[in-house]
Each structure stands twice: as C-alpha cells, then as structure tokens.
Amino acid sequence: MQYPNFYTEVKPIELYDSLSEFLGAFEAGKLEITYLDCVKLAGHSCPTVAGAYLMASKGLNALYADTLPSRGSIKVEMHASETEGVTGVICNVISFIVGASGAGGFKGIQGNFSRDNLIAYNIPMKGEVKLTRLDTEKSVTLSYDPSIVMPDPKMQPLMGKALQDLATKTEKETFGKLWQKRVEEILLHTDLHDKMITVIKD
Numbered sequence: 001m002q003y004p005n006f007y008t009e010v011k012p013i014e015l016y017d018s019l020s021e022f023l024g025a026f027e028a029g030k031l032e033i034t035y036l037d038c039v040k041l042a043g044h045s046c047p048t049v050a051g052a053y054l055m056a057s058k059g060l061n062a063l064y065a066d067t068l069p070s071r072g073s074i075k076v077e078m079h080a081s082e083t084e085g086v087t088g089v090i091c092n093v094i095s096f097i098v099g100a101s102g103a104g105g106f107k108g109i110q111g112n113f114s115r116d117n118l119i120a121y122n123i124p125m126k127g128e129v130k131l132t133r134l135d136t137e138k139s140v141t142l143s144y145d146p147s148i149v150m151p152d153p154k155m156q157p158l159m160g161k162a163l164q165d166l167a168t169k170t171e172k173e174t175f176g177k178l179w180q181k182r183v184e185e186i187l188l189h190t191d192l193h194d195k196m197i198t199v200i201k202d
Helices: 005-009 018-022 035-042 047-064 087-098 155-163 169-188 190-196
Strands: 013-017 030-033 074-078 129-133 139-144 197-201
Touching: 005 035, 005 169, 013 018, 013 047, 013 087, 035 047, 035 087, 047 087, 047 129, 047 139, 047 169, 047 190, 047 197, 074 087, 087 129, 155 169, 169 190, 190 197
Parallel strands: none
Antiparallel strands: 013 030, 074 129, 129 139, 139 197
16 A cells, blocks of 8 residues: 555544453553544545644644543534535544544443444534533634645646546646645644644633
C-alpha cells in the first residue's frame, strides 16, 4: 500500500478506551488514531477530512488538557443536517476518533461501554461541531476554515479535464499531487492551525 509520506508525519491522537481495555484489545486501553486511519475510513484525503481530524484533535485537547481523552464517552453534535454539504463526512471522521455512534451503535455490556445515541444533527450552536464529555458535561464548539491555505491555480482546470476524461495520465497524476500538497500544508503547517480552527469552550 502506497500513499503520500506526510500521512504518517501528522501527530497521532492518543486516547484511552475503556471497552478496549475490558475486552483486551489494547493494553491498558491505550490507543492511537492516525490521519492514515481516517483516510482509510473516509476512502480519501482532502481538506475536509484534514479539518475534521484537526477539529477532533483540538477539541479533545481543550476538553481533557493533560489527561488522555476517554474514547466512547464523548457526544458529537453537528450544527447542520447530516445530508448538508460535507457535514456527514466531518461527523464520520470525528465520531470514529472519539468512539461515538448513532442509534445503530454498540449497545454496551450490562449497562457499560455503550456507544450508541452519541451523535446528533441540526443542533443550534455558534460553530460547526460540538463535543461534550459525558462525565463532566463540559463541552467545546469548533469551526474550521482552510481558506488561508489556497489551492494551486492549476488544480481547477486539471480537475475539469480529469472529470471529463480528457486528462492525460501525467495530468491526472499532477492533479492528485497538487491536491494532496494542499492537504499536507493544512495538516503540517501547525502555525496556521489556530487561524483555521476556532475553539469555543462552553
């Protein structure tokens, strides 16, 4: 399996998962979720997937400070509807990271470790995504705007040609490289993250 090198240069998100510890999946329940994991989940790498990853990372840092975030104990709420724009993609990535599921999620074991009914849409808020700790009810609201990292001007015409099946193999490869280059800049230019991600503690 080959992929851009920068996927593995993105800082992993470290978590504690009580269900994983209970069932012996990960020693002491400690695990890491990487950007590559999220690319596999989404099936692609783009500014939206990158933004969801960054919002999850910043949101968890705000909620848990110096302690490991507790996976499976966090509610995810979205301002928009599930079918609006890229809302579903963002929620899928964030909920995967924090271990939240909708009505069809894991129901738990004798009242413990449940992951279901932890996702909601169409929730009024001053942002795009709201993460809430179930133990303390503390929450953080996040928004994402990657416009500060502009796409290469050659991307748009190359995309048009590729979608119309008019691009050469070289042009298709060039488009993919330019696309991923922007994603790389969004993820690895950590000095820009505070400008792209708005964090509001509730």
